[in-house]
Amino acid sequence: MRFINSSLVLLVSASVLLSTGHAFTPVSRSGVRSGKSSLCMSAALIVQNKGGGHGELGFQLAKTLTDHPKISSITILQDDACKDSSEPFCSYATDIPNVKIVKAPLSSDDSMTADAMKELLGGASFDYVWDNASKKPEGAGKAICDCAKEWGVKLYTYVSSAGMYQNPTQFPMPETTPIKDSAGQAKQDQYAVDLGLPLVSFRPQYIYGPKSNKHDYIDWYFDRLVRDLPLPIPADGTQKVSLTNAEDVASLLASVLNDEQAAVSQRFFNCGTDQLHTYTDVAMMCAEAAGKDPASVNIELYDADLFGKATFPFRMTDFYVAPDMAKQTLGWTGPKHSLQGDLTDYYQSYVARGGPTKQMSLVKDWEIVFGSTSQFAVRSVYDQYDPLVIDTSEVNQ
Numbered sequence: 001m002r003f004i005n006s007s008l009v010l011l012v013s014a015s016v017l018l019s020t021g022h023a024f025t026p027v028s029r030s031g032v033r034s035g036k037s038s039l040c041m042s043a044a045l046i047v048q049n050k051g052g053g054h055g056e057l058g059f060q061l062a063k064t065l066t067d068h069p070k071i072s073s074i075t076i077l078q079d080d081a082c083k084d085s086s087e088p089f090c091s092y093a094t095d096i097p098n099v100k101i102v103k104a105p106l107s108s109d110d111s112m113t114a115d116a117m118k119e120l121l122g123g124a125s126f127d128y129v130w131d132n133a134s135k136k137p138e139g140a141g142k143a144i145c146d147c148a149k150e151w152g153v154k155l156y157t158y159v160s161s162a163g164m165y166q167n168p169t170q171f172p173m174p175e176t177t178p179i180k181d182s183a184g185q186a187k188q189d190q191y192a193v194d195l196g197l198p199l200v201s202f203r204p205q206y207i208y209g210p211k212s213n214k215h216d217y218i219d220w221y222f223d224r225l226v227r228d229l230p231l232p233i234p235a236d237g238t239q240k241v242s243l244t245n246a247e248d249v250a251s252l253l254a255s256v257l258n259d260e261q262a263a264v265s266q267r268f269f270n271c272g273t274d275q276l277h278t279y280t281d282v283a284m285m286c287a288e289a290a291g292k293d294p295a296s297v298n299i300e301l302y303d304a305d306l307f308g309k310a311t312f313p314f315r316m317t318d319f320y321v322a323p324d325m326a327k328q329t330l331g332w333t334g335p336k337h338s339l340q341g342d343l344t345d346y347y348q349s350y351v352a353r354g355g356p357t358k359q360m361s362l363v364k365d366w367e368i369v370f371g372s373t374s375q376f377a378v379r380s381v382y383d384q385y386d387p388l389v390i391d392t393s394e395v396n397q
């Protein structure tokens with residue numbers, strides 16, 4: 001950081017991201033479909049947070065369960081703080097018409113009780129619950145467990161997070177990696193166990209997918225590639241990441257139905273693809289998808305201790321899981337998608353969302369790229385996108 005001192009004045013344009021969406025049509029239909037054998041009338045309830053689980057876990061799970069022989073009806077209990085005009089919520093009516101959608105103030109009403117929840121669900125009871133909403137065993141989080149207990153569910157499958165792990169020493173991180181006991185999700189797990197629920201708890205990592213409303217991880221790469229800018233990646237860039245298509249996450253979540261007993265006895269499962277990629281690999285795959293010459297990709301590996309995480313979307317050090325336990329125990333057959341195969345479509349959606357032309361703040365990149373070199377140049381590759389106004393009068397070179 002030789003030349004960056006307090007005399008530099010950086011005026012940076014704010015990033016403006018505009019999201020587009022379609023109008024939402026509320027649905028309220030019977031969750032029961034015809035044509036299923038009455039021998040297996042199992043009702044599934046998916047409890048979905050306002051983000052939809054990176055935009056679409058509940059949606060994809062509902063799609064996956066639609067054809068499952070064990071499941072005869074599907075209901076999504078949707079946090080009503082979701083943005084109806086965004087994906088995947090705006091596709092509920094068209095894409096999963098047989099799924100009953102019930103909206104409720106799951107995150108905003110901390111006083112929700114099991115009785116209130118049962119009433120919202122019209123007194124129905126369920127055999128399988130997938131919970132991708134509860135952040136802690138209070139309010140709706142406690143209520144859903146209490147309801148599940150009363151219904152005598154066959155499985156209560158909770159979608160937790162690999163973010164619960166701390167101080168990992170082994171990679172991929174096994175399910176036995178120490179967790180943050182204070183995390184709300186750990187408390188939710190514990191409450192379910194205390195109640196004696198047949199808990200199965202998944203720990204997913206980064207998720208992408210066609211109807212996702214969370215794009216910042218992969219967009220980070222394209223944002224720089226399409227502008228022919230350097231990609232500041234911390235350390236040596238060989239850290240690995242697990243980026244999983246939401247459809248594959250959904251099939252993994254549904255695989256608890258393959259062997260319910262084994263699922264409950266193992267209880268905790270890492271959740272993601274078996275195809276891990278290094279941070280640098282992701283850059284090269286994105287470049288290919290964007291039609292960029294690999295030789296033109298400028299990866300700027302930087303000192304993570306000096307500059308920190310900056311805008312980089314993943315952790316500075318290794319932090320990844322693999323789905324070996326789920327494959328062994330649940331017979332999950334693995335992902336149907338590959339990141340490489342999906343990136344072309346992803347890139348098209350990136351362009352459609354206005355990625356290449358949106359306003360961006362690049363000051364952190366500029367600091368790293370220019371701070372990492374001993375060359376001082378006022379004009380930079382960033383000027384055309386994010387003009388920096390720099391007072392150099394007091395800079396000692």
Ligand SMILES: *[C@@H]1O[C@H](CO)[C@@H](O)[C@H](O)[C@H]1NC(C)=O
Pocket residue numbers: 049052053054055057131132133134135159160161204207
């Ligand atoms: C729901 O799914 C997402 C994955 O998109 C996960 O990160 C999150 O922790 C999940 N669980 C809850 C309880 O919201």
